[in-house]
Amino acid sequence: MNWVFCALDVKFRTQKEFWGVTAQEFKNNATLTTIDGPSGENITLATITSDNEDVAKFARMSDCDVIVLGSSRGLVQIFRKGTSKIDLTSVMRTLRIEERRANNLPDPEPPDWTALSAEGRVEGAEVWHFFISQNGNGSAQSILNGSLSAPNATPTKLGLTRVSELVQITLGRGFEPTRANRCIAKVCSHSTGNPCPWFAWGLERCRAIHHK
Template identity: 30%
Template sequence: MTKLTEHDISKASRGQDLLLEFTTRGRLMITEIVTHGSPAHLDELVAVLLLQQHGEEKLPGVNTAQFRCLTAQDNVEELAQREDTVLLGLGAAFRDEGNKHRIVDEHVVTGDQTQKNECAATLAAKFLGLDQEFRWRKILRAVLHTDKNPPNLALDLSVTVMEFQLQGWGLHAVLQYTEMTLNAHLKKADQFAATSLLPMRQVELQLNGKQQWITVIEGDDPKAPAFARFLGAAVVVVKNPSGHIQILPTSHLRLDMRDVVRVLRSREEWARGNKLDIPWKQIEQEGALKDYPTWFFHKETNNILNGGRSRPDIPATKIPLDTIVETVKMCLEGGFEPSRQERCREGICTSTLKNQCRWYNFALLRCRAIQVKMH
């Protein structure tokens, strides 16, 4: 047997020390916290602070882990399997018993709504046992509300500047903070006004007998959709330079977007040479479909999203832009397949196996209602 020298023992000991530095309780040290594509939202920022300040015992290494946003080069499934990575606001599709402590994602995937009323901050707080602590409860409620609803700048700022003064901030420091905050929003307003110069086209849309329009934008200015809605668009369809597309209806119209997402998901798979072999109601469900991730249905906002800034890793749609606009019109205008519409309006579906309606496989809600009454 080879005799170990003092140098060998020292070297082995150092190796063990390095291993202990890298692992704790059999887990790899957390080296990275990744959220969706830039910009990170308030709930993710708060989640990072919670994890870095209070999560070291449960997630060794998290207090010094690098925080970054997802890039187009990332693969979310691979990140979900990496034991040294925490995911915030993404990764739910790949969550399992082995990694659920590292995936903090409230989004609905394949019908799982168990965490849809949470946000990254509240989930992180629950994981750490901080959600019921008095000092965090009000903050977490506010962050959750802001995540689910548009924030109110005036109210947020008015409360903050008073609170700073009550905590001993000098008036000059409070004034500087106010100026920086207002300047940021003034700059945003200037950029918002500049979007009026962007090329936008309008497509007529009939909603309940009233003439509305879809605004189609090809570009990457995040303020353009808000400007289009300000001008009165019922729906904004945005195509980014990357080919990703977002469909953003105006909230006050309360449009039912289930037909739109179902038809898009179906057409997407047809365009890819596949077929969606799942029930119609599952195709239209909110969130993402695990095996068909191209289109995400954000039910709270009614938006239908094909990747974009927050998910650059999602493949761009194969459906042409004009077909997407035509799909939105077909689904929202409430008509029927032109060659059969007279019988449809009489409440009779004439589609048969031998003479199938071109729209039958879209499973439009209005068509399904006729079929139910007939049977």
């Protein structure tokens, strides 16, 4: 990840006076992870705990494609770089399923991936809000568990570490570890009697195998 920090150093030096403490906080505390994307592209993920929402703004101006920002209260927000073409819809589906599981709710059967992809909030995972807005470059997306306008929101039960892990899995190209060999061979082992824990997320790569 040295190249990322080199790029951040350039950003930091040129904008130091403007960003000040925010830039230094991000540089010191963010964890940067490279995700091997579904088409072989590198996706840079920044994960950081901060109560300074300008941290996410700074991260979006850097070379980070996706930012997972946690607060001291346990709230979590997910943003993408303004110029990014990454679609966060699949991440929203995954988080909603996992939040339902954390609330001891059963997986929808059959899974309604359209409903799980909906803008706003959905039943069983109300702590998450999927925000989509149209702009000149297409659509802007963010996934919000609380925000400046909702500081007293209920924190997710998943926690920052798990949310970051789920983002990495969803935006990556891997398969559920205990079934990966069959998945790579394009044989889906999911069934009602032998459910795959990833199936309910509706990952495109999994659906392509299951419905082939």
